[in-house]
Amino acid sequence: xxxxxxxxxxxxxxxxxxxxxxxxxxxxxxxxxxxxxxxxxxxxxxxxxxxxxxxxxxxxxxxxxxxxxxxxxxxxxxxxxxxxxxxxxxxxxxxxxxxxxxxxxxxxxxxxxxxxxxxxxxxxxxxxxxxxxxxxxxxxxxxxxxxxxxxxxxxxxxxxxxxxxxxxxxxxxxxxxxxxxxxxxxxxxxxxxxxxxxxxxxxxxxxxxxxxxxxxxxxxxxxxxxxxxxxxxxxxxxxxxxxxxxxxxxxxxxxxxxxxxxxxxxxxxxxxxxxxxxxxxxxxxxxxxxxxxxxxxxxxxxxxxxxxxxxxxxxxxxxxxxxxxxxxxxxxxxxxxxxxxxxxxxxxxxxxxxxxxxxxxxxxxxxxxxxxxxxxxxxxxxxxxxxxxxxxxxxxxxxxxxxxxxxxxxxxxxxxxxxxxxxxxxxxxxxxxxxxxxxxxxxxxxxxxxxxxxxxxxxxxxxxxxxxxxxxxxxxxxxxxxxxxxxxxxxxxxxxxxxxxxxxxxxxxxxxxxxxxxx
Numbered sequence: 001x002x003x004x005x006x007x008x009x010x011x012x013x014x015x016x017x018x019x020x021x022x023x024x025x026x027x028x029x030x031x032x033x034x035x036x037x038x039x040x041x042x043x044x045x046x047x048x049x050x051x052x053x054x055x056x057x058x059x060x061x062x063x064x065x066x067x068x069x070x071x072x073x074x075x076x077x078x079x080x081x082x083x084x085x086x087x088x089x090x091x092x093x094x095x096x097x098x099x100x101x102x103x104x105x106x107x108x109x110x111x112x113x114x115x116x117x118x119x120x121x122x123x124x125x126x127x128x129x130x131x132x133x134x135x136x137x138x139x140x141x142x143x144x145x146x147x148x149x150x151x152x153x154x155x156x157x158x159x160x161x162x163x164x165x166x167x168x169x170x171x172x173x174x175x176x177x178x179x180x181x182x183x184x185x186x187x188x189x190x191x192x193x194x195x196x197x198x199x200x201x202x203x204x205x206x207x208x209x210x211x212x213x214x215x216x217x218x219x220x221x222x223x224x225x226x227x228x229x230x231x232x233x234x235x236x237x238x239x240x241x242x243x244x245x246x247x248x249x250x251x252x253x254x255x256x257x258x259x260x261x262x263x264x265x266x267x268x269x270x271x272x273x274x275x276x277x278x279x280x281x282x283x284x285x286x287x288x289x290x291x292x293x294x295x296x297x298x299x300x301x302x303x304x305x306x307x308x309x310x311x312x313x314x315x316x317x318x319x320x321x322x323x324x325x326x327x328x329x330x331x332x333x334x335x336x337x338x339x340x341x342x343x344x345x346x347x348x349x350x351x352x353x354x355x356x357x358x359x360x361x362x363x364x365x366x367x368x369x370x371x372x373x374x375x376x377x378x379x380x381x382x383x384x385x386x387x388x389x390x391x392x393x394x395x396x397x398x399x400x401x402x403x404x405x406x407x408x409x410x411x412x413x414x415x416x417x418x419x420x421x422x423x424x425x426x427x428x429x430x431x432x433x434x435x436x437x438x439x440x441x442x443x444x445x446x447x448x449x450x451x452x453x454x455x456x457x458x459x460x461x462x463x464x465x466x467x468x469x470x471x472x473x474x475x476x477x478x479x480x481x482x483x484x485x486x487x488x489x490x491x492x493x494x495x496x497x498x499x500x501x502x503x504x505x506x507x508x509x510x511x512x513x514x515x516x517x518x519x
Contacts, residue, residue, distance in 0.1 A: 003021075016043050016050065021036075023040075037055070037067055052079075053076070053081075056073060056083065056087075060146055061073075061147045062149075065152065066155060081112075082113060082117075085114075086109040086141075090138060090141060090144075090152075092105060095168065102137075107121065116140070116141055116143075120138075129205050131205045132207055134171055142175070156168065170204075173208050174209075177208065192227075192231070196227070199243055210248065214251065226265050226267075226270065229265040233260075236250055236258035236261065237276055259277065259281075262276055271300075274297050274298075274306065307337050308342070310345070311348075312511055314336075315334070318348070319497070319500035320496065324423075327425070327494060331426045331428050335405075335428055348503065352426070354388035354484075354485050356384075356388055356480075358480035370476075373470075374470055376444050377466075379443075387427045388427065395464065399441060403438060407428040407435070408427045409425075423494060425493055
């Protein structure tokens with residue numbers, strides 16, 4: 001009590017002694033690092049060397065780092081203390097990706113006669129990866145006293161996580177596992193956070209045992225982390241996780257376990273999991289191959305907004321389409337993917353359009369002139385050019401009832417007796433502006449469906465005559481507005497196996513080369 005009283009009155013000697021006793025926990029004083037450092041700070045400017053030596057000798061490296069005294073440790077190391085130099089080598093190995101500084105401190109400690117430092121320096125071998133070198137060196141130092149290894153490694157991981165340095169976190173994790181302590185939930189969460197950040201980096205080196213990573217991610221999954229289930233499921237299925245290759249995370253693939261984990265992630269709302277489930281079950285060589293399930297997973301992935309799934313589903317539906325309903329479904333999925341700037345989906349949509357020749361500017365001017373006297377006819381010509389319709393289709397299509405969110409359905413042609421040739425077909429819009437134009441044109445064609453009681457062939461001739469008269473009066477050619485195609489060509493554009501043969505190359509690209517046969 002007398003010592004504390006003198007220290008509080010500003011006695012420098014008493015302050016130093018009180019600080020020493022609190023740091024060492026001797027002479028009836030409880031060990032209290034914070035109080036000890038507080039008393040020492042009052043005399044540190046006058047007895048810097050003594051205070052510095054006392055701090056280095058009394059505190060573990062972990063305590064020095066926690067209480068912000070690494071600068072004190074560095075000053076002691078620069079003053080020639082081999083023990084301080086070794087501790088600085090350990091600290092900089094855990095807090096700096098580059099090992100140049102750490103190597104320098106190790107060399108200084110080795111020159112000061114420390115055998116542990118010499119041993120660590122000789123462990124680089126043929127390794128060139130900095131993380132491997134760092135882990136090897138620090139492993140050899142795990143027996144060095146005065147470090148507080150368990151607490152220090154947890155501190156290093158927290159620091160790396162806070163500073164978004166996943167390499168350092170995983171480096172500390174590899175060393176933590178060497179201590180033999182059972183991984184806990186807190187550690188598992190830190191590892192998942194580090195891996196999540198590391199997946200977006202261009203290059204990451206992981207020195208942790210893959211089995212340990214799998215166990216830590218399993219722990220996260222068991223506690224309800226659906227994102228960890230997605231990460232582990234992707235790795236176990238053989239799929240890379242961002243910049244992390246699957247073999248950085250797991251020792252071997254396990255498709256059955258992967259399917260269960262991916263289902264858990266998909267159920268939690270991760271659409272990416274549905275896509276990977278489709279790929280696993282659509283692969284005929286896979287141990288979990290199941291085409292009906294694959295189709296279900298693909299539909300779920302497409303519904304979740306996955307663009308590649310929408311494109312794949314649209315391609316699959318269109319290549320087997322036997323009815324207009326199926327063709328409409330396929331067109332809808334392809335259109336959604338195309339709107340997301342998917343080039344393969346846009347290419348497939350273009351394969352359903354017949355080309356219309358002539359200059360677009362000339363056609364637009366002609367339509368504008370016709371609109372002054374005959375708005376309905378000009379609207380029909382606009383639709384015909386935009387959607388690549390034949391003259392017969394353009395003159396008979398009911399634009400109002402045929403409009404769809406993805407384009408236009410040319411309904412059953414009432415002027416053709418042959419059932420196959422008269423069958424309806426779905427024609428996609430290539431962009432949103434085409435759909436807007438279609439809606440405007442529909443406003444001019446309300447009530448324009450064919451309901452006349454006159455013979456159909458006679459009505460068609462009358463329509464053709466009126467069209468010819470209107471075009472001639474404005475000096476316009478039919479080729480500016482109508483596509484030309486044989487009945488066989490039109491039949492192939494309705495989707496199904498015939499279209500699939502024609503668009504084989506585009507289909508292959510759209511399916512990413514997948515050799516699935518989901519139907």
